[in-house]
Amino acid sequence: MTLAAPQTSTNTPLIELKGVSKTFPVRQGLLQRVRAHVHAVSDISLQIYSGESVGLVGESGSGKSTLGRLAMRLLDPSSGTVHFEGTDVTNLHGSGLRTMRAGVQTVFQDPFGAFNPLLPLRTSVSEPLQVHRGLSKGDCLERLRELIPLVGLSLSHLERYPRELSGGQLQRMAIARALAVEPRLLVLDEPISALDVSTQAQVINLLEELQRKLGVAYLLIAHNPALVRHASDRIAVMYLGEVVEIGDAGDVYDHPRHPYTQALLSAVTVPDPDAQRTRQRIILQGDIPNPADPPPGCRFHTRCPYTMDICRIEPPPQYPLANKGAVRCHLHTVGALEGRPVAELGMPTVVTSA
Numbered sequence: 001m002t003l004a005a006p007q008t009s010t011n012t013p014l015i016e017l018k019g020v021s022k023t024f025p026v027r028q029g030l031l032q033r034v035r036a037h038v039h040a041v042s043d044i045s046l047q048i049y050s051g052e053s054v055g056l057v058g059e060s061g062s063g064k065s066t067l068g069r070l071a072m073r074l075l076d077p078s079s080g081t082v083h084f085e086g087t088d089v090t091n092l093h094g095s096g097l098r099t100m101r102a103g104v105q106t107v108f109q110d111p112f113g114a115f116n117p118l119l120p121l122r123t124s125v126s127e128p129l130q131v132h133r134g135l136s137k138g139d140c141l142e143r144l145r146e147l148i149p150l151v152g153l154s155l156s157h158l159e160r161y162p163r164e165l166s167g168g169q170l171q172r173m174a175i176a177r178a179l180a181v182e183p184r185l186l187v188l189d190e191p192i193s194a195l196d197v198s199t200q201a202q203v204i205n206l207l208e209e210l211q212r213k214l215g216v217a218y219l220l221i222a223h224n225p226a227l228v229r230h231a232s233d234r235i236a237v238m239y240l241g242e243v244v245e246i247g248d249a250g251d252v253y254d255h256p257r258h259p260y261t262q263a264l265l266s267a268v269t270v271p272d273p274d275a276q277r278t279r280q281r282i283i284l285q286g287d288i289p290n291p292a293d294p295p296p297g298c299r300f301h302t303r304c305p306y307t308m309d310i311c312r313i314e315p316p317p318q319y320p321l322a323n324k325g326a327v328r329c330h331l332h333t334v335g336a337l338e339g340r341p342v343a344e345l346g347m348p349t350v351v352t353s354a
């Protein structure tokens, strides 16, 4: 699945994954023999442009974190290539990899696990500045003076220990640490999932504001698509290691082209109570299949309410959309949709009120 180019001043993507796959061995028995391979990410092509925010959504286990780690080169792909600012970084090691990593920083889900509990935050937040930039203590402090107010904290927070801050404050600190070395790309892996609901909105607003001010690009990962809609320019929807739909965020949310996207979004709570009462929710049958043994044909066919015979045999090709996105579903090729929203087929039979 290839991400289409948005309107930007340059056509070279900041980061480009080309046909990237990642499998993990499954070991069993006393001798820990390799019995199977988990297909965590399968043949994904994804481009992120300077200053844009791409939301990556899908159920737990669909391969989002693995894709994020591949983009950061924290994992080696099993096949495919990763380009950063036009340079092939797939096989980089040592100092070349360290230089690339300074341009791609990350924020994880659990802010309490992100900092050494025994160190004051100033020490942890200064670390990337010393490692990647070789800054002196005085220069670090200078940089932190600029940075900490940007994330809505004060310099006194730096003197505290992680346990003395709330989850939201600590996540702001993690964002400050990631931004300290002025990365071009920030991979945010479920950055608000561990926070309470009111704090979630604040951190998302902060991320949007920082992007406007700093022009950093985001890969914003979430299992709940409602959390990232407004902070994403484009959305990629993952299912069982594949990107099944991608496109402009508003269009994907309002007019999903893939049955999985439609089902995922139908489960999202909407702010308007009347709309919430009357909307129909599509309950997918069964669990996400075993990624060590993905179904043949379309990987979603075991749960899709629109499955046709071909879906059980042939993997669907990529169908380009007018919104510059793309979808992988036979409804657009052998079916009659031809790029139109899946809602045009009427609601599937397996539905329930929300």
Ligand SMILES: Nc1ncnc2c1ncn2[C@@H]1O[C@H](COP(=O)(O)OP(=O)(O)O)[C@@H](O)[C@H]1O
Residues within 6 Å of the ligand: 024, 025, 038, 039, 040, 058, 059, 060, 061, 062, 063, 064, 065, 066, 067, 291
């Ligand atoms: N290091 C690993 N070793 C073995 N399997 C892994 C590893 N990392 C992830 N997986 C498997 O790959 C699949 C995708 O995982 P992940 O990328 O964490 O999904 P998500 O972030 O969408 O929840 C899952 O089945 C997971 O168990």
Ligand code: SF4
Residues within 6 Å of the ligand: 258, 259, 260, 298, 299, 300, 301, 302, 304, 305, 306, 307, 308, 311, 316, 328, 329, 330, 331
């Ligand atoms: S290809 Fe077939 S099974 Fe897969 S999403 Fe489309 S209709 Fe459903």
Ligand SMILES: [Mg+2]
Residues within 6 Å of the ligand: 064, 065, 066, 189
């Ligand atoms: Mg994950």
